Structures are given as C-alpha cells and as structure tokens.
Amino acid sequence: MDCVTSVEILSAELDGATTEEESRRARRHLEGCAECRLRHDRFRALHRAVRVMPAESGPDVTDAVLPALRPRRLDRLRGEAGGRARVLLRWALALVAVLQLAVALLQLTGVEIRVGAETARTTMPHIDHETGAWNAAVAVGLAWVALRARHAAAHLPVLASFTGVLGALCLLDLLTGRVGFERVVSHLPVLLGLVLVAVLALLNGPHGTPAPAARASSDTGPGAGEVPEPAEAEVEPLRSSPPPVARRESA
Structure with missing residues (x-):
C-alpha cells in the first residue's frame, strides 16, 4: 500500500468510514513508514481538537424564522x-x-x-x-x-x-x-x-x-367511495459494500 492510499484510509478511519480490512492494511503500512505515522498523529490531534471545540453561539433567529414557518x-x-x-x-x-x-x-x-x-x-x-x-x-x-x-x-x-x-x-x-x-x-x-x-x-x-x-x-361527503390515486412507491436504495478508498472523500 502506498502512502497516499494509506493517508486516505487513516483519514476516513477517524470518521468511521473504513472496513476492517482497509484499517488492517493501513496499520501494517504505518509500522514501516515514519512519515505516515506522523501524519496519522496530526490527524488524530486535529480530529480531537475539532470534536471538543466549544460551539460558538450564533444570533437567535427564532423570532424571525418561526413566523415564516407558521401556515397561512x-x-x-x-x-x-x-x-x-x-x-x-x-x-x-x-x-x-x-x-x-x-x-x-x-x-x-x-x-x-x-x-x-x-x-x-x-x-x-x-x-x-x-x-x-x-x-x-x-x-x-x-x-x-x-x-x-x-x-x-x-x-x-x-x-x-x-x-x-x-x-x-x-x-x-x-x-x-x-x-x-x-x-x-x-x-x-x-x-x-x-x-x-x-x-x-x-x-x-x-x-x-x-x-x-x-x-x-x-371522504364523508358526496363521492366518498372514490378510489384515491395510487401514490408513488418509495424505493429504498440498495445497500452495497463500502466504496473503494479511491472514491471516498478524505476527511
């Protein structure tokens, strides 16, 4: 596994978007690549800093938004x-x-x-x-x-x-x-x-x-027995195995 693919897998791993096989291959690459280990440490530090960063309080737009959502x-x-x-x-x-x-x-x-x-x-x-x-x-x-x-x-x-x-x-x-x-x-x-x-x-x-x-x-008025028009069936997309790393956006 090359360094570019390893970095992509390690970045996706922090978001829980990798398979066990991909993580195992990336770990094996880390054992022999000091540069990738350094990048991985930086990824982990940045990921933790972002997760624990306090959220900035924005303006309260409740009074402006709720009237627009009320039905006429x-x-x-x-x-x-x-x-x-x-x-x-x-x-x-x-x-x-x-x-x-x-x-x-x-x-x-x-x-x-x-x-x-x-x-x-x-x-x-x-x-x-x-x-x-x-x-x-x-x-x-x-x-x-x-x-x-x-x-x-x-x-x-x-x-x-x-x-x-x-x-x-x-x-x-x-x-x-x-x-x-x-x-x-x-x-x-x-x-x-x-x-x-x-x-x-x-x-x-x-x-x-x-x-x-x-x-x-x-439906209690005249013509209550009319047959409603069939609604379009919602088709649930088929779930497939995780896409290749090359097609996944890095974190």
Whole structure:
C-alpha cells in the first residue's frame, strides 16, 4: 500500500468510514513508514481538537424564522382544519345541482316561464329548450364536482364565463324591460354553483386535492367511495459494500 492510499484510509478511519480490512492494511503500512505515522498523529490531534471545540453561539433567529414557518390561514383550511368545510361545500353544491336540474326540467317540459315583461305572457318554446339543455349540462357539471371535488378547478373557466355573460345579459334585459324578474331569479342557482365551485377549487389547492392529512376527513361527503390515486412507491436504495478508498472523500 502506498502512502497516499494509506493517508486516505487513516483519514476516513477517524470518521468511521473504513472496513476492517482497509484499517488492517493501513496499520501494517504505518509500522514501516515514519512519515505516515506522523501524519496519522496530526490527524488524530486535529480530529480531537475539532470534536471538543466549544460551539460558538450564533444570533437567535427564532423570532424571525418561526413566523415564516407558521401556515397561512388558507393553508390550514386546505389541510385537516378545512375538512368539514369542504364536506359542507360539496353537499351544498349537490343541492344546487338538484335545483339547477329542476330549472332545466321546467324549461324542457314546456312549463311557462315568462320571457317578456309582466304585460307580455308569451313564451318561446325553442329558446326554452336550448336554455333547458344548457341548464341541464350545468347541473350535471355541478353534480360531478360535488362527487369529485378534485375537478373543481377544471370546471371554473366554462362555468365562470357562462355565468358572467349570462349575468350581464340579464342585467341588460332587466333594464330594457325585455325579461321578467322571475326568469332572472331562475339563474341564481348557477351563480351560487359558481361561488361554491370556486371556493372548493381554492381549498383544494393548486394540485386539485387537499393536503394528505385531510383527505380522510373529506371522504364523508358526496363521492366518498372514490378510489384515491395510487401514490408513488418509495424505493429504498440498495445497500452495497463500502466504496473503494479511491472514491471516498478524505476527511
């Protein structure tokens, strides 16, 4: 064994990173090399000095660090603390979906809902059929989010654009007297559904699911029987014998 390899082994030995065979070979080399014995003595003295050296006291950063580690209110609601709120929101959304479906069925079955002002009681069957189909589709979407809350964010763009345009047109028609108040009131379930879906999407977080610790508490709402997505299995790295000395960093 040469001196370079011996020095590396002796340095690693102080950190407990050598095998018995490596230590035995290094000891045999020390018996015939005075220079390596001197280096070994220096290594041991330095190693002991570092281990018994008093630690320098640094500044206390507790007050600066702990506030940053405290979860925000929204993060707490996304965790276990918001489990009950998410369940209530999903049940409320399911109820809104039923109301919205009832509105659609009224329109699809031809029940008269006034389109003109109070003095005009005419109906438009084809338009009622079109709006009934839209309302039925919206009801199905709301019910799906109530069952599978992780899809809330995906429904927001269509639901928000539909509700926004519908609200603007309803306001315009009310001001110009082209629609009755009863017709406008029938659109309230859509607005309420949009609010509930938006809150669910916010509580579920950017990944569409609540925090892992809160998933169990959220499974009591609609769709509690859904199968969770399989988590990636953690693969424990295989342990092998210690690497050769040439690949080990010296202490």
